Amino acid sequence: MLTIRPGTDTSTRRGQLARLIAPDGERLHDSDLDPWVADVFPEQLLSLYEDMVVARRIDTEATALQRQGQLVLWPPLIGQEAAQIGSARALRIDDFVFSSYRENAVAYVRGVTMTDLLRVWRGSQFSGWNPFDVGMATPTVIIGAQTLHAVGYAMGITKDGADAASIAYFGDGATSEGDTNEAMVFAAAYRAPVVFFCQNNQYAISEPVGLQSQKPLADRAPGFGIPSIRVDGNDVLAVLAATRMALEGARTGNGPMFIEAVTYRMGPHTTSDDPTRYREPAELETWKELDAIERTRLLLVSDGVLTAEREALVADRAKAVAKELRDGCLSLRARDPLTIFDDVYAEPPASLTRQRDDYAAYLASFVTGDEEATR
Amino acid sequence: MSQLTLAKAITTGLADALEADDRVVLMGEDIGKLGGVFRVTDGLQARFGEDRVMDTPLSEAGIIGTAVGLAYRGYRPVCELQFDGFVFPGFDQVVAQVAKMRYRTHGQVSMPITIRVPFGGGIGSVEHHSESPEAYFAHTPGLKVVACSNPQDAYTMIRQAVASDDPVVFFEPKRRYWSKGDVIPDVEDAPSLDSARVATSGSDVTLVTYGPLVQTALDAARAAEDDGVSIEVVDLRSLAPLDEEALVASVSKTGRLVIAHEAQRFGGIGAEIAAMITQRCFGSLLAPPLRVTGHDIPYPPSELEDHYLPDVDRMLDAVDRVMGVRV
Numbered sequence: 001m002l003t004i005r006p007g008t009d010t011s012t013r014r015g016q017l018a019r020l021i022a023p024d025g026e027r028l029h030d031s032d033l034d035p036w037v038a039d040v041f042p043e044q045l046l047s048l049y050e051d052m053v054v055a056r057r058i059d060t061e062a063t064a065l066q067r068q069g070q071l072v073l074w075p076p077l078i079g080q081e082a083a084q085i086g087s088a089r090a091l092r093i094d095d096f097v098f099s100s101y102r103e104n105a106v107a108y109v110r111g112v113t114m115t116d117l118l119r120v121w122r123g124s125q126f127s128g129w130n131p132f133d134v135g136m137a138t139p140t141v142i143i144g145a146q147t148l149h150a151v152g153y154a155m156g157i158t159k160d161g162a163d164a165a166s167i168a169y170f171g172d173g174a175t176s177e178g179d180t181n182e183a184m185v186f187a188a189a190y191r192a193p194v195v196f197f198c199q200n201n202q203y204a205i206s207e208p209v210g211l212q213s214q215k216p217l218a219d220r221a222p223g224f225g226i227p228s229i230r231v232d233g234n235d236v237l238a239v240l241a242a243t244r245m246a247l248e249g250a251r252t253g254n255g256p257m258f259i260e261a262v263t264y265r266m267g268p269h270t271t272s273d274d275p276t277r278y279r280e281p282a283e284l285e286t287w288k289e290l291d292a293i294e295r296t297r298l299l300l301v302s303d304g305v306l307t308a309e310r311e312a313l314v315a316d317r318a319k320a321v322a323k324e325l326r327d328g329c330l331s332l333r334a335r336d337p338l339t340i341f342d343d344v345y346a347e348p349p350a351s352l353t354r355q356r357d358d359y360a361a362y363l364a365s366f367v368t369g370d371e372e373a374t375r
Numbered sequence: 376m377s378q379l380t381l382a383k384a385i386t387t388g389l390a391d392a393l394e395a396d397d398r399v400v401l402m403g404e405d406i407g408k409l410g411g412v413f414r415v416t417d418g419l420q421a422r423f424g425e426d427r428v429m430d431t432p433l434s435e436a437g438i439i440g441t442a443v444g445l446a447y448r449g450y451r452p453v454c455e456l457q458f459d460g461f462v463f464p465g466f467d468q469v470v471a472q473v474a475k476m477r478y479r480t481h482g483q484v485s486m487p488i489t490i491r492v493p494f495g496g497g498i499g500s501v502e503h504h505s506e507s508p509e510a511y512f513a514h515t516p517g518l519k520v521v522a523c524s525n526p527q528d529a530y531t532m533i534r535q536a537v538a539s540d541d542p543v544v545f546f547e548p549k550r551r552y553w554s555k556g557d558v559i560p561d562v563e564d565a566p567s568l569d570s571a572r573v574a575t576s577g578s579d580v581t582l583v584t585y586g587p588l589v590q591t592a593l594d595a596a597r598a599a600e601d602d603g604v605s606i607e608v609v610d611l612r613s614l615a616p617l618d619e620e621a622l623v624a625s626v627s628k629t630g631r632l633v634i635a636h637e638a639q640r641f642g643g644i645g646a647e648i649a650a651m652i653t654q655r656c657f658g659s660l661l662a663p664p665l666r667v668t669g670h671d672i673p674y675p676p677s678e679l680e681d682h683y684l685p686d687v688d689r690m691l692d693a694v695d696r697v698m699g700v701r702v
Contacts (some may be wrong), residue, residue, distance in 0.1 A: 098444070126479035137447060138480050142471050147474070148437060152444020159400075159426060160448070179468075182437040189432050343482040344516050346540040349569060353615030 015218065017262060018242065019232040023290045025298025032229075036241035037232040039373075042305040048236045049296045049306070050314045052081040055105035056293060058114070059267075060122065062104075066271040070329050072123040075102045078291050079234075079266030081197045084169075085109060086239025087261070090247055091167065092285035095351030097136035098150035099169040100143070102199075106169060110134040114321060115328030144170055144177030147196065151183045154192035154250070165250035166196040167243075173204025175220065176212045182256070184224040193250035195243065196221065196258040199233060201265035208280035208284050221258030233261030264290070312365075327351060337363065376559050382552040384526035385415050385491075389453065389561055390531035393423050396451060399537055400689040401428045402438055403491075404453030407603075407616030412457055413493055413552055420576045442488050443472050451487045452543035453537055454557045458493040459546075460503025467510070473542045474517035493549040494522070495587045495637050496684055499677045506674050507638035512544045513615035514648075520615040522596040526556035528572075528612060531565040539568065546614075548587035551614060571618035573625065577607035580694050581625040583648060584635040585611040588685060592635060595690040604698060614644050622648060623655050630661035631697040640668040 020028050020037070039046075059078050063172040066074040077084060080102070088109035091097065099106055107117055112129050119128035120139070127138040140146035150168035157164050174180050175198060187194050200217055202209050213220070221228035227249075231242045239261055246257035268275050300306035341348070341356040348356070379387065401416060401423075407430035410417030420428035431438050435456055438491050442452035443683070456462050462469070469487040476486045496505030499600035513520045519541050523529040529547070536543035566572065573597065574589055575596050584592045589610045596606035610627050626632050632652050652664055667685045675683050 026668070096447070125481065126475075127481060127483070130483045131447070131480065132483070138476075140472075142467060143441065145472055148440025148468065149444040149447060152446075155441060156445045156448030156450050159450070164446070178434075178464075179436055179440060182432070182434040183433045183440070185434060185442050186437045216661030244611070288526065321699045341480050343480075345477070345519075346485065351616050351619055 010326070017232050018229060018238050020237040020241065021237050021295050021297050021299055025295050025302060027299055033238055033241035034244070036091070036244040037237055040237065040240065042300060042303040045237065046300055046305050046310065047083055047294070048240070049300055050237060050317055051085045051089065051105070051109065052293050052296065053314050054318045054321050055081045055108060055317045057322050058104060058108060058117075058325060061322040062118065063267075063271060065326065065329050066121070071118065071121045073270050074121050074270060075270045076265075077102050077104055078268035079264045079287065079291070080201055081105055082236035082296075083239055083261040083263045083292035086236040087167070087197050087243040087259070087308065087336050088242050088323060090243035090260040092164065093135060094162070094164040095135060095247070095252040096150075096153050096164070096166045097169065098146040098153065099139045100146065100171060100174070101139045101141055102171070103139065103169045107134075107136060113328065114325035115331065118325065118329045119332065122329060122331050125333065128308040143244070144174035144183075146170065147180045147183035148186070150194050151192050152186045154187070154194035154256075155175075155190050156189065157193050157223055165195060165247050165252045167197055167247075169197050169199065171199065171204065172200040172202065172209040172212055172217060173207065174198070174359060175217050184221060184226055184256070188225040189254040191255035192251070194256045195246040195250060196226070196245065196256060198258065198260045199263055200260050201263050203265055203269070205269040205273060206275075216260065218258060226256050226258050228258035228260065230262060231262045233263030234290050234295070236292055236296055246354045255348070259307075350361065376557050378555050379526050379530075379546070379686070380553050380555050381526045381560045382403040382413055382415050384529040384556075384558050385533050385547065386417055386419070387558070388530045389416065389537075390419060390422065391560060392453070392534055392537040393419065393427060397647070399427070399453065400444065400445065400447060401453045401455070402431050402442065404431060404438075404457050406430060406456050408572065408580065410700060413549065415491075415552075416455065435461055435463075436468050439465040439468035439473060439488075439490065443468065443476070443486065446486050446488055447484065448456065451537060453489040456493045457493070458504050459492055459506040459508055462492060463634045469512070469518070469544070470515045474515045476519055476596055477541070485540045486542045487540050488542045489533070489539070490542065490544045492544060492546050493552075493627070494546045495548050495550060495676060496680050497550040497587065499680070500662055501533055501677070502647060502674065505677070507636065507669065509544070509546055509614055510638055510643045513644060515544065518567065518615065519543045519613065521613050522548065522586035523612070524548060524551065524586055524610050526554065526558045530560060531560050531562050532568060534562045535568040536563065543568070544612040546586055546592045550587050554590070569618060571612055571621035572610045573621070574608040574610045575606070577605040577629065579605045579629055580631040580633060580697055581607050581609060581622070581629045582633045582635065582690065582694070583609045583611060583622060585614060586637075587645075588635050588637060591685065591687055592690060594686045595694070598687060599603045599691060599694055606694060611644075617648065619651060619655070621639060622652060626656045627659050630659050631691065632660070632664040633667060633693045633697060634664065635690055637669050637670045637684055640666055641671050643657050643668060663698065665693045665697055
C-alpha cells in the first residue's frame, strides 16, 4: 500500500504509479521511462546505490550529532533517498536547484561539502554554501516560496537563450501554499524550463497528505497546463528516468513538468518531532517493505554486480563521508558576535553602523575575569 | 531640461534604465500594452519588447517571487504592484525572501529588485486603493524604502533604485502623478538615494514629511509666512534608512519638530523620527515633537477621506502648538 490515508483512492494511485524496480528487486519495464535510462547498466546503478547508502549514512550521523548536542536540529530524509538521489543525478552542472530544507542528499550530489551542509543545522549560519559554486540556492524554510524562485530563474534561462533548466524541490504540504500554485501559473504562462519535483512523503509534520489533497498531487498540474507524472519515489531508476524526461522537455522548449515522487518519510519531521503521536508503527513497517535501498540492492545482487567486495567498498565510502561530516561539524567555531551586523545591505547605512558600534562598546564594557584579577 | 509630470518622469527614468542595462526587466500587471493603470510604463513594451517589459499573471507573490529567481540569474527586475492595498499577497516574498537574501547568504546573493508601489489617498478611489503601507516595509531590515515627491526626484530616484544592489521599495505619490516640474535626466550629480532634502529653508519649525504631503507642507509653509512663522520643510525621500543627520541638523536649528504622513500614526515613520530626534536633540527642543497623520483607523470611504488626510490646516494647527500659540 502506497497511500493509506482516508479520502484517497489507493488502488487508483497504485495503478498510476510509474515504476522500474519492484520492491522485491525485479526490474520492471515501462515504455515511457525505459528509454531515459537505457544507458544505466548495472555499474551505473551501483553508483546510484552507493549515493543512496551514503545519503542514509549522512542522515544517521547527523541525527546522532543532534542527539549529542552538536546540532540544533536535523530534518531526516530517511526513506526519501531514491527520490533525492535519482532526481539530483539527472541534473547537469549548469542546471539550478531551488530546494526546501530536507534536500540534504540533493546537496550532497551537487557537491556541497559535509562541513558546509551542517552550518545551518549547527546554528552557525543561514546558508552553508555559495549557491553559485554548486548550482543550488540556499534552501528555503518558508514552505513553497522557492517554487517561484525556480520559475523566475527558469524565465531568466529563457531570456538568456540557454538550454539549462531549474528544478524546484518541495513536499506534499507545499502543494497547498499559494506560492506553489502561483509558480505553476507563471511557469505555464512563460513556458519556463522548470521541473516541479514534489516529494510526497505522506506527511507535512503530522498532517497526512489527504488533508492537502483528496486527489493525487500529480493530478493538479494538468489543470495549470503542465504535464505531470506520478512515479514511485522509492525507485531510483524510475525517478532518474522521469526527471531526465522532464529536464529534456524543459531544455527543448516544451516548458515545465511536474513530477510527484511518492515516497515516505520514515523518520520524524525533524529531530524535534515525535511521529508516534500521529501514526501507527504498522504503517512504517509497511513502507520498510518498499524501501529504496533494499530493492536496489536486491536487483544489483541478482545482476551479479554487488559482490561482497563491492558492498564493502560502498560501506567504506559511507563511513568516510560520515567521518567527514562528524569532523566538519566539530570543526565549526562560533562566529564573532559583531558579524550579526554584516551583509544586511551592500553598504551598511550610518544608523546601522552606529548600532553596531554601540553594541561593540557595550560588549567591550565588560571586563573579563583575567582583566579583573590584574587590577 | 524639460517639463514633465511626475508619472512621465518615472517613465523616462525607467526607459533610461532599460537603455543603460540590458539586465533590467520590468514586470507587473497591465504594464505592457496598457502601459499600467497610471500609464507609468506607457510605450515601454513597444520600445523594449515583451521580453523586457512583461505583463504578468495576477499574482503579487508571483511577481516578487519570480523576480527573486530572475535576480538569482543575474537580472535586475523592476516590479510594479498596481496599488498600495495590493502589496499584501506579495508581502511574504518581500519581507521573508527579498529583504533577507543578502543576509542569509552572507553577501553571496544580491537582490537588486525595485518594487514600485503607487501609494496614498486623495484620488477619490475605492477601498484598498489609497493606503500608505510604508511602515511595514521600513520595519524590515534589508529593504531600502523611499518615496519621491516631485518630478526631478522621481526621475533620479527611480534610476538610483534600479541601479541599487539592495532591494528598494519605491513609493510613488499617486495623487501627484500629474504634477509638473523641471527634470534634468541625469543622475551623475544627484544626491544619494538615502539622503533627505530641505525643500524650503526656515528657522522656527522643522516640518518633516515625504511623498504626497511634501507639496501640502510647502503650501503650509507659505501660509505660515503670512503669520510670521518660518517653517523648514524637510522631504525625507528615504524612509529607511533615515537620513538622521539631515533631521538632526534641521531640528538643532529650529528647536521644533512636526512630522506629517498619510499613514496611520501608531508605529509609523513619525514615531521613529520623534524618538530619534528626542534622543539626539533633547537639549535643543523647545516643544515636544508632534505628529500630523492619518487616524488609527482603516482608510475611510472616499467621501470622508478629507477627514483622514493631513492637510494644510492640520499642519498649521500642529505648527501653532509647537510654537506655543495654541496648547
